Amino acid sequence: MGDSVKVGVILFPGGNGDHDALHALEHDLGYEVHGIDYRETSLDGLDAVVLPGGFSYGDHLRCGAIARFSPVMPAVREMAEAGKPVLGICNGFQVLCEAHLLPGALLRNASLRFHSFDVFVKIEGAPTAWTQHVEAGTVLRLPVAHGEGAYYIDADGLASLEANGQIVARYCDADGAITDAANRNGSVAGIAAVCNTRRNVVGLMPHPERATNALIGNADGLCLLNSLVKTAAGALA
Amino acid sequence: MSSPTSTTTRYVIEAEVMPKQGVNDPQGDSILSGLRSLGFAETARVRCGKLIRLEVDAESEDAALAQATEMCEKLLANPVIEEFELRAVPGNQAGA
Numbered sequence: 001m002g003d004s005v006k007v008g009v010i011l012f013p014g015g016n017g018d019h020d021a022l023h024a025l026e027h028d029l030g031y032e033v034h035g036i037d038y039r040e041t042s043l044d045g046l047d048a049v050v051l052p053g054g055f056s057y058g059d060h061l062r063c064g065a066i067a068r069f070s071p072v073m074p075a076v077r078e079m080a081e082a083g084k085p086v087l088g089i090c091n092g093f094q095v096l097c098e099a100h101l102l103p104g105a106l107l108r109n110a111s112l113r114f115h116s117f118d119v120f121v122k123i124e125g126a127p128t129a130w131t132q133h134v135e136a137g138t139v140l141r142l143p144v145a146h147g148e149g150a151y152y153i154d155a156d157g158l159a160s161l162e163a164n165g166q167i168v169a170r171y172c173d174a175d176g177a178i179t180d181a182a183n184r185n186g187s188v189a190g191i192a193a194v195c196n197t198r199r200n201v202v203g204l205m206p207h208p209e210r211a212t213n214a215l216i217g218n219a220d221g222l223c224l225l226n227s228l229v230k231t232a233a234g235a236l237a
Numbered sequence: 238m239s240s241p242t243s244t245t246t247r248y249v250i251e252a253e254v255m256p257k258q259g260v261n262d263p264q265g266d267s268i269l270s271g272l273r274s275l276g277f278a279e280t281a282r283v284r285c286g287k288l289i290r291l292e293v294d295a296e297s298e299d300a301a302l303a304q305a306t307e308m309c310e311k312l313l314a315n316p317v318i319e320e321f322e323l324r325a326v327p328g329n330q331a332g333a
Contacts, residue, residue: 062315105317112263152260152318186261
């Protein structure tokens with residue numbers, strides 16, 4: 001069923017999660033995938049686009065700050081504005097925030113250490129283009145790999161996210177309890193993922209594309225990425 | 238954005254980019270605890286930002302500062318988390 005869905009993965013210089021995303025989307029989900037060079041200027045014909053993880057442009061200045069001005073970004077913005085599913089994973093989340101396609105920003109982890117381990121996140125709120133196969137309250141175990149993953153938004157912005165149901169996932173413990181201890185990078189309100197008001201653009205710090213096959217020990221990410229089948233069919237209001 | 242001409246001078250502008258009030262600054266906190274453990278017990282607070290030195294060809298210092306302001310707004314600072322201050326470095330001529 002997934003083979004009719006065409007997903008682009010942007011290949012930024014300094015990316016390292018792009019081929020993980022391409023592999024997961026193609027082999028574990030059966031989508032038609034296209035690696036899109038960052039110098040391309042059109043995403044015509046694609047149903048969805050993923051901005052993958054990595055260290056685009058060496059994370060210089062701020063994570064995502066330079067990638068935001070890549071030639072491909074106007075086309076990403078057009079897809080977002082057309083209501084098509086756009087997903088930013090890790091560095092891709094940082095790029096979407098820098099591009100103001102998502103609210104907030106990502107700061108250095110409170111620990112000042114690079115985090116490379118599994119975390120638990122709890123999906124919440126109304127469905128988004130990328131989570132509509134996942135019931136609110138579902139707890140997923142997903143790997144993180146970031147130095148700048150602490151989500152920040154000011155108090156007014158947080159109130160607006162809460163009011164609009166734009167918080168897509170928060171860090172939690174294995175039982176789904178939202179605790180300070182589970183929020184290891186120091187994100188405001190334990191936020192691990194947010195969406196735009198239209199709910200088609202989602203950014204998250206953990207890596208669902210690195211958890212799509214039981215053979216490698218974890219398939220919790222599948223349920224996020226396979227929402228695309230339904231979304232591409234126009235099921236998201 | 239015009240290219241340098243004989244009527245322009247090269248100005249040195251420093252952009253100081255700092256985390257906004259209320260934004261967590263774990264680097265600053267870490268430096269603070271380092272200073273205290275070195276015995277600088279009187280250190281009350283540390284905020285850690287960055288200094289970006291620009292050399293800008295412009296017809297006047299004001300024009301150079303105006304360009305630098307636009308650079309900060311578009312790229313050098315993220316208004317969600319950072320604020321910036323600009324100053325023209327005295328003497329101004331770049332190079333040497």
